[in-house]
Amino acid sequence: xxxxxxxxxxxxxxxxxxxxxxxxxxxxxxxxxxxxxxxxxxxxxxxxxxxxxxxxxxxxxxxxxxxxxxxxxxxxxxxxxxxxxxxxxxxxxxxxxxxxxxxxxxxxxxxxxxxxxxxxxxxxxxxxxxxxxxxxxxxxxxxxxxxxxxxxxxxxxxxxxxxxxxxxxxxxxxxxxxxxxxxxxxxxxxxxxxxxxxxxxxxxxxxxxxxxxxxxxxxxxxxxxxxxxxxxxxxxxxxxxxxxxxxxxxxxxxxxxxxxxxxxxxxxxxxxxxxxxxxxxxxxxxxxxxxxxxxxxxxxxxxxxxxxxxxxxxx
Numbered sequence: 001x002x003x004x005x006x007x008x009x010x011x012x013x014x015x016x017x018x019x020x021x022x023x024x025x026x027x028x029x030x031x032x033x034x035x036x037x038x039x040x041x042x043x044x045x046x047x048x049x050x051x052x053x054x055x056x057x058x059x060x061x062x063x064x065x066x067x068x069x070x071x072x073x074x075x076x077x078x079x080x081x082x083x084x085x086x087x088x089x090x091x092x093x094x095x096x097x098x099x100x101x102x103x104x105x106x107x108x109x110x111x112x113x114x115x116x117x118x119x120x121x122x123x124x125x126x127x128x129x130x131x132x133x134x135x136x137x138x139x140x141x142x143x144x145x146x147x148x149x150x151x152x153x154x155x156x157x158x159x160x161x162x163x164x165x166x167x168x169x170x171x172x173x174x175x176x177x178x179x180x181x182x183x184x185x186x187x188x189x190x191x192x193x194x195x196x197x198x199x200x201x202x203x204x205x206x207x208x209x210x211x212x213x214x215x216x217x218x219x220x221x222x223x224x225x226x227x228x229x230x231x232x233x234x235x236x237x238x239x240x241x242x243x244x245x246x247x248x249x250x251x252x253x254x255x256x257x258x259x260x261x262x263x264x265x266x267x268x269x270x271x272x273x274x275x276x277x278x279x280x281x282x283x284x285x286x287x288x289x290x291x292x293x294x295x296x297x298x299x300x301x302x303x304x305x306x307x308x309x310x311x312x313x314x315x
Contacts (some may be wrong), residue, residue, distance in 0.1 A: 002103065002186050007082040009033040011049045014171045015088035018108060019054060021175035022086070027182060029060055031080040033090070036064045069094045084185060086178060087140065098140045103185055105140045108178050110170045111204065112136060112152055114195040117145035118204035122170060123163050126229030128202065129221060131157055133166070135174040137181040139192065148192035150181050162228040162253075207234060214238045214251065216266045216314060220281040224256045227284075235290070240268070243309040252296060253288035268312035275299050277314055 006029045008019050022029060032055040040047035048056075055062050061080070065073040074096055085105035087093065098105040111121035113136040118124075125133040134154040141147040153173050157166060184190045205211075207230070214223060214236050227236045235250040263269065263278035276283040290296040291306070 002083075002188060004028060004084050004103070004182065004186055005030045005080070005082045006182075007031045007033060007077065007080055007085045007101070008051075008088075009085065009090040009093075010051045010088040011035045012089050013050045014110070014167065014174075015090070016050050016054045017171045017175040018086070018088045018178045019051060021179050022182065023058060025179050025182070030082050031061045031063060031077070033063050033065065033077075035091075036066055068097055084182070086182070088174070088178070092144060093140060095142060106137050106150060106181060106185075107140050107145070107147070108174050109136050109138065109145055110167075110174065112154065113138060113145060113149055114197070115202045116204040117201070119206040121204040122167050123207055123229050124202070124204040125157065126161060126163055126166060127226050128229075129225045133157055133170070135170055135177050137177055138195075146195055148194055150184070150190060150192055151177055153177050160228070162231040164232045209237075212236050214314070216277060216279055218279075220256050220258070220279050220284065223279060223284055224254060227251055227254050238314045240312065240314050242268075242312045247292055249292070250290040250296075251286060251288075252290065253286075255285040255287060257283040257285055259283060264313070266313045266315055268308055268314060270303075270308035270312070272303065273300065275303070275308060 004027060006022065006027055008022065008029050010019065011034050019032070032051060034049045034051040037046040037048050039045065052062055063073070063076060067073065077097065078100065083102040085098065085101050087105060087107040093105065109121065111125065112134040116124055132154055134152055136152045137150040138147040139150065155169055155173060212230050212234055214226065216223065230236045231252045235252055237248055237250050240247045240249050257276065259282040261278060261282070265278055265280065267278040269276050269278065274285055276285040286299055288296060288298050289302065
């Protein structure tokens with residue numbers, strides 16, 4: 001049985017669940033590497049990462065390098081004398097870092113590799129209408145998310161799932177998969193599988209503002225999947241023309257209604273109880289949206305103080 005000394009690397013809430021699982025399993029975490037504090041909010045106060053907050057609460061040693069190749073950081077990392085490094089939702093590591101520990105550096109990725117390598121695997125799985133996804137642990141190599149796979153666990157994607165709920169499910173099963181991986185490394189029982197390479201592998205590209213704009217001329221399933229795949233963050237958006245006013249609105253929750261009609265694509269049809277947008281195969285019924293400078297609201301609450309004009313449309 002190997003005596004493990006672990007360095008953990010991660011930044012957001014998704015990584016906190018794994019760090020907690022490692023501590024709950026009584027593994028020795030000799031250091032936590034996370035992003036530097038960043039200004040946030042209207043007051044631009046320095047904000048600590050979720051991982052840093054959790055690590056400090058548990059009296060763990062925290063390092064926040066701005067440059068992972070800097071000699072001073074590499075020396076600090078080496079001084080921790082770790083023999084295993086675990087990465088969850090962090091950034092690309094230089095070779096000098098991931099090659100350092102005796103038992104390697106492995107990563108938890110929120111997809112069934114080799115599909116959805118990249119920055120936004122949870123979002124793209126839903127946007128592309130996948131019915132299953134999962135998590136993978138793999139040893140890091142010189143490219144992004146291409147290393148030899150250790151374990152995978154599949155998860156069914158509910159037809160009405162959004163990125164937020166799927167994130168939480170993958171976070172939970174991912175933390176368990178990391179502990180399972182560590183247990184096998186501890187017992188020197190790890191076997192790996194080389195990732196296949198082919199032209200059909202799907203990529204999880206970084207999400208940009210253009211990615212989030214809704215194309216109302218697309219199919220009803222395409223629109224529905226994109227909205228739920230970007231909810232609650234960063235959220236889909238569209239431009240609403242309402243009489244003389246124009247608004248960039250964010251859309252968080254919708255329902256699809258399959259129904260033939262004669263409305264122009266993008267027309268906004270309103271009543272006292274609902275707002276829906278005409279699309280090719282029916283309507284997208286808006287349930288939760290956000291107007292500029294306002295909070296996110298359910299449609300019934302919004303209709304109490306906002307009027308959609310007869311000729312309103314989205315583009």
